[in-house]
Amino acid sequence: MPSLDDLKKRIKSVKSTQKITKAMKMVAAAKLRKAQESAEKGRPYSQKMQNIILNLTKSINDLQNAPKLLVGTGEDKKYLCVVLTADRGLCGGFNSNICKLAKTNFKKILGEGKELNIITVGSKGHDQIKREYGKYVIKKFSFKDKKNISFKEADEVGKEIISLFNQTKFDKCIIFYNNFKNVITQIPQAQQIIPAETKNLKEGNEQNFSYEFEPDEDEILEDLLPKNISTQVFKALLENAASEQGSRMTAMDNATRNAGDLVDKLTIDYNRSRQASITKELIEIISGAESL
């Protein structure tokens, strides 16, 4: 049985932890609104970009000579995986969910005897991945000091991906991130960005225009595809930022509730043992008086 003093200290420490988690929850809630807003604002850009590319792809007849970024190198040997995570912890399963998904994919890629390269964005993901797959990590990005993710950061990552592609360091590129569905649900996702996935988009869009291109399809595609890579990375970063805050909010909400439960339980223990010691003292006094 812990002493009264110990219990008192314990209650105090749990209470101050509760205060911290509560504050973190509120901060996350405020940040979430902002992050969610920018994620939603960013969606039209990437969607429309995808649409344009789709329309362009449709009107290209000579797929053999189409830009490599669109159709791939035609091989399937080397993979580049870009894992996007947060820079801060204490956000529930956010980081580990992405890493788990990424690791299952790594295992599959390596199991098939293919070459693997990894780029990590965000220090938490890097920490988790380097333990097992450290030798495959070729580059790590961290935007810890940036308050808000802007297109510039995404462009940095996108340019790196493209320059690696031009050096034929990989045939396929997959990015891993959390898709923000709502505050409680974030879905870890793997999205292939090189070669561009156009299959699933094709069905929904039945409109078919004959476009006029200026200067011509190939040149526009060559201008557009690198931009699209950065846009996809940017979209993933925004989704990730919103997911991170959402995940942190729920995690901290749970933590605050758990701390409350713990305080209640400890207070009962404390009162009980205080009562026990009072009763004990009373018995001692009474039995002492009786013996006289």
Next chain:
Amino acid sequence: MLNKFTVEIISPDQLVLKQETNEVTIPCYEGQMGILKDHIPLITFLRPGLITIKSENESKYYVEEGTVEFSNNNLLILTSTVKNLLNFDQNSISDLIQKEEAKLNDPKISDKERYIASYKLDTFREINQ
């Protein structure tokens, strides 16, 4: 509403503008292009220059690059570098002009870079007037 179509300017982080308009002039790679209602479907990309949107009143936007799609009387401009001319800092323009001039004098840049820089310079000069 007659002879009007929709123009949308979207940057990666937000919807910059969506409105009905009569005419839009965009700086395409191979020259200025004026777009009116019922233009044929078009996809092209931009060089540095000014987008002019004419409806009741005229508004101008500075862009450095971007992609344009016109279909179904909907003009879509995707760009990551868009700035309303009203918000342009007049004091910084002379700095920008000098910077581009220096860039043009650099013999090492490629033809494409030179092309872009010269248009940037022209646009800044136009703004400065």
